[in-house]
Amino acid sequence: MELFTNQILAGIATGAIYACMALAVVMIYQAIDHLNFAQGEMAMFSTFISWQLMQWGVPYWGAFLLTLVFSFAGGIAIERLLFKPLAKAPILTNVAGFIALFAIINSVAGLIWDFTIKQYPTPFGSSPFLGSQLISTHQAGMIGVTVLLLIALYFFFQFTRIGLAMRAAASVPESARLVGINTSWMIALGWGMAAAIGSIAGMLIAPVVFLEPNMMGGVLLYGFAAAVLGGLTSPFGAVIGGFLVGVFENLAGTYIPGVGNELKLPIALALIVTVLVVKPAGLFGRPIVKRV
Amino acid sequence: MSAVQETVTDAPAVEAVPKRTMTLGTGTSLVVLALLIAAPLFVKNFIIFQMTMLLVYGLAVLALNILTGGSGQFSLGQSAFYAVGAYTSAILMEHFGMNYALTLPIAGLICFVFGFLFGQPALRLSGVYLALATFALATAMPQLLKLGYFEHWTGGVQGLVVTKPDAPFGLPMSQDMWLYYFTLVITIAIYIFSVNLLKSRSGRAFMAIRDNEIAASAMGIDVALYKTLAFGVSAGITGVAGGLGAIAVQFVAPDGYTITLAISLFLGMVVGGVGWLPGSIVGSAFIIFVPNIAEGISKGLSGAVFGVILFLVIFLVPHGARQVAMVAQHMLGKLKKR
Numbered sequence: 174m175e176l177f178t179n180q181i182l183a184g185i186a187t188g189a190i191y192a193c194m195a196l197a198v199v200m201i202y203q204a205i206d207h208l209n210f211a212q213g214e215m216a217m218f219s220t221f222i223s224w225q226l227m228q229w230g231v232p233y234w235g236a237f238l239l240t241l242v243f244s245f246a247g248g249i250a251i252e253r254l255l256f257k258p259l260a261k262a263p264i265l266t267n268v269a270g271f272i273a274l275f276a277i278i279n280s281v282a283g284l285i286w287d288f289t290i291k292q293y294p295t296p297f298g299s300s301p302f303l304g305s306q307l308i309s310t311h312q313a314g315m316i317g318v319t320v321l322l323l324i325a326l327y328f329f330f331q332f333t334r335i336g337l338a339m340r341a342a343a344s345v346p347e348s349a350r351l352v353g354i355n356t357s358w359m360i361a362l363g364w365g366m367a368a369a370i371g372s373i374a375g376m377l378i379a380p381v382v383f384l385e386p387n388m389m390g391g392v393l394l395y396g397f398a399a400a401v402l403g404g405l406t407s408p409f410g411a412v413i414g415g416f417l418v419g420v421f422e423n424l425a426g427t428y429i430p431g432v433g434n435e436l437k438l439p440i441a442l443a444l445i446v447t448v449l450v451v452k453p454a455g456l457f458g459r460p461i462v463k464r465v
Numbered sequence: 466m467s468a469v470q471e472t473v474t475d476a477p478a479v480e481a482v483p484k485r486t487m488t489l490g491t492g493t494s495l496v497v498l499a500l501l502i503a504a505p506l507f508v509k510n511f512i513i514f515q516m517t518m519l520l521v522y523g524l525a526v527l528a529l530n531i532l533t534g535g536s537g538q539f540s541l542g543q544s545a546f547y548a549v550g551a552y553t554s555a556i557l558m559e560h561f562g563m564n565y566a567l568t569l570p571i572a573g574l575i576c577f578v579f580g581f582l583f584g585q586p587a588l589r590l591s592g593v594y595l596a597l598a599t600f601a602l603a604t605a606m607p608q609l610l611k612l613g614y615f616e617h618w619t620g621g622v623q624g625l626v627v628t629k630p631d632a633p634f635g636l637p638m639s640q641d642m643w644l645y646y647f648t649l650v651i652t653i654a655i656y657i658f659s660v661n662l663l664k665s666r667s668g669r670a671f672m673a674i675r676d677n678e679i680a681a682s683a684m685g686i687d688v689a690l691y692k693t694l695a696f697g698v699s700a701g702i703t704g705v706a707g708g709l710g711a712i713a714v715q716f717v718a719p720d721g722y723t724i725t726l727a728i729s730l731f732l733g734m735v736v737g738g739v740g741w742l743p744g745s746i747v748g749s750a751f752i753i754f755v756p757n758i759a760e761g762i763s764k765g766l767s768g769a770v771f772g773v774i775l776f777l778v779i780f781l782v783p784h785g786a787r788q789v790a791m792v793a794q795h796m797l798g799k800l801k802k803r
Contacts, residue, residue: 266784269731269736273772277768279768397597401594439608442604450589
C-alpha cells in the first residue's frame with residue numbers, strides 16, 4: 174500500500190509537468206483550432222532566454238517576468254509573420270508549417286546555446302515536501318503554480334471582456350466579427366498567451382529535466398496526450414488529464430511486469446487511445462454536433 | 466466552457482480535389498516514365514540507389530495520399546506500417562529463405578490486415594484525435610520491435626541484415642540497377658492500381674466521405690467499411706514500400722522506423738500536393754534530398770535551413786507540386802490556343 178501511495182504521489186509530481194504543458198496546448202487550440210507541434214520548442218527557447226538573463230545577473234523573478242513579456246511578444250510576432258498568411262491555407266499545410274517552425278527553433282537554440290545539458294535554478298528549493306521523499310518543494314510549487322494559472326485563466330475567460338471576445342472569436346468567428354470583435358488580433362493574442370504559458374511551463378520543468386534544446390520532446394508528447402485525454406476544449410480537463418497521465422504512467426511502470434522505461438510511453442498512449450474510443454471528445458470535452 | 470452544445474458546419478479537413486485533377490495526362494505520364502527508365506543508364510550506383518529510395522518513399526507517400534487525399538483521414542502512423550512491411554520481408558527472406566519478390570505480396574497482405582484492423586477503433590476518431598492515435602502507433606512500433614519476446618525473429622535492437630538480390634537470368638546489370646528496375650515495375654503497377662482505385666466506385670465512396678461524412682452516409686455509403694478499407698489499402702501499399710526499402714537498404718532495425726519517418730512521409734505528401742498522386746514522387750524527392758541540401762548549406766543550422774526551405778515551399782505553393790503542375794498546364798494551354 175505504501176508503494177502504491179508513493180507511486181501515485183510521484184505520478185502527481187510528474188503529472189504537474191504534463192498538466193502545465195497541456196494547458197498551453199489547449200490555450201492555443203482554443204485560439205487557432207490547431208495543435209501546435211512547435212509549442213514545446215517555443216517553450217524551450219523561452220526557457221533558454223530566461224537562463225541567459227540569469228547568467229547576465231538578472232534575479233530569478235526579474236528574468237521570469239521579462240521572459241513572460243518576451244514570449245508573449247514572440248508568440249504574437251510568429252503568428253503575424255508566419256501563420257497569418259497561412260490562415261486560409263489547408264490545415265495540413267499549417268501542420269507542415271508547425272513542423273518547419275519546430276526544426277528552425279530547435280536548430281537555432283542548438284547553435285546559440287549548444288547541446289550540453291545545463292542546470293536550471295528553482296525558486297522553490299528542492300528539499301523534501303512535508304517530509305515525503307517522493308515529492309520535493311519544487312514539484313509542490315509547480316503544482317501550485319499550475320493550479321493558480323488555471324484559476325486565473327478561468328476568471329480571464331469567464332469574466333473579462335477580452336477573454337469573452339477571444340472565446341467568441343474562436344468558436345463562431347463570423348458572428349464574432351459581426352458584433353465588432355477583431356478576430357484576427359484575437360488569434361494573435363491567443364498565440365501570445367499560449368507562448369507565455371508555455372514559457373512558464375518551460376521554466377518550471379527545466380529544473381527537473383535539465384535545460385537543453387531537446388528537453389521538450391518527451392514532455393510535449395505527454396502534454397498533447399494529456400490535452401487530448403482531458404478534452405481539447407477544456408483547460409480544466411487538460412490539467413486533470415496531465416495528472417492522470419502522470420499517475421498512470423508511473424503505475425504502469427511499477428505494476429505491469431515487463432514494462433520498463435522504454436514501454437511507458439506506448440502504454441500511456443494506448444490507454445489514451447482506449448479512452449478516446451469510448452469518449453471521442455476526451456473526458457471533459459464538449460462533443461461537437463455536426464450539421465450537413 | 467459553456468454548457469450549450471455547439472452546432473458547427475465544419476469545413477472538410479482536406480479540401481476537395483476533383484477526381485480528374487488527381488492524375489497526369491497520358492502524354493506527361495509517358496515522358497516521366499521514359500525519364501525514369503533512361504536515367505539509371507547514365508549515373509553511378511549510389512545515385513541509382515538513391516533513385517530506388519525515391520521510388521520507395523514515393524510509394525509510401527502515395528499510400529498516405531490515398532488515405533488522406535482520398536478518404537480524408539490523417540495518419541502519423543505510416544512508419545509503423547512501413548516497419549511491419551520491412552520486417553515481414555526481412556524475416557521471410559532471412560529466416561525462411563524465401564525469394565525476395567515473393568515476400569512483397571505477403572508484406573502487403575499482412576499490412577493490409579493490420580491497417581484494416583487498426584482502422585476499426587480509429588473509426589470513432591477524427592482529425593487531431595486520429596492523428597494522436599496513429600501517432601501512438603508510430604511511437605510504440607520501434608519499442609515493440611525491440612521487445613525481448615520477438616528477439617529471435619526480429620534481431621532485437623541490432624536488427625537484421627538482408628541480402629541484396631542479384632539480377633536474374635544472367636542479365637548484365639549491377640545489383641543496384643536491377644533493384645531499381647524491379648522497384649520501378651512495382652511502383653508503376655501500384656500507381657496504376659491506385660489511379661484506378663480512386664476512379665472506381667470505392668474511390669468515389671472515399672471522396673464522398675472526405676467531402677462530407679454525414680452526406681455520404683445518407684447516400685447509402687457504408688462509411689465504416691470504406692474508412693477502414695482506406696486504412697487497409699494505404700497500410701498495404703506502405704507495407705510493400707517497406708519491404709522494398711528493406712531490400713534496398715539491406716538492413717532493418719527498430720530505430721530506422723521512428724516517428725521521424727512518419728513525419729517525413731507526411732511532409733512529402735504536403736509538399737507533393739495532398740490528393741495529387743503524381744505529386745508523391747515530388748514529395749519523396751523533397752524528403753530525400755532537401756535535408757542533404759540543408760546540411761550542405763550549413764552544418765550547424767541544417768535544421769533551420771530545412772525549416773526555412775519548408776516555409777518557402779508552403780508560402781509560395783500552399784497546395785504543393787499540384788499547384789505548380791496546374792499553373793504549367795494552364796500556360797501550356799494558352800500557348801496552344803495561340
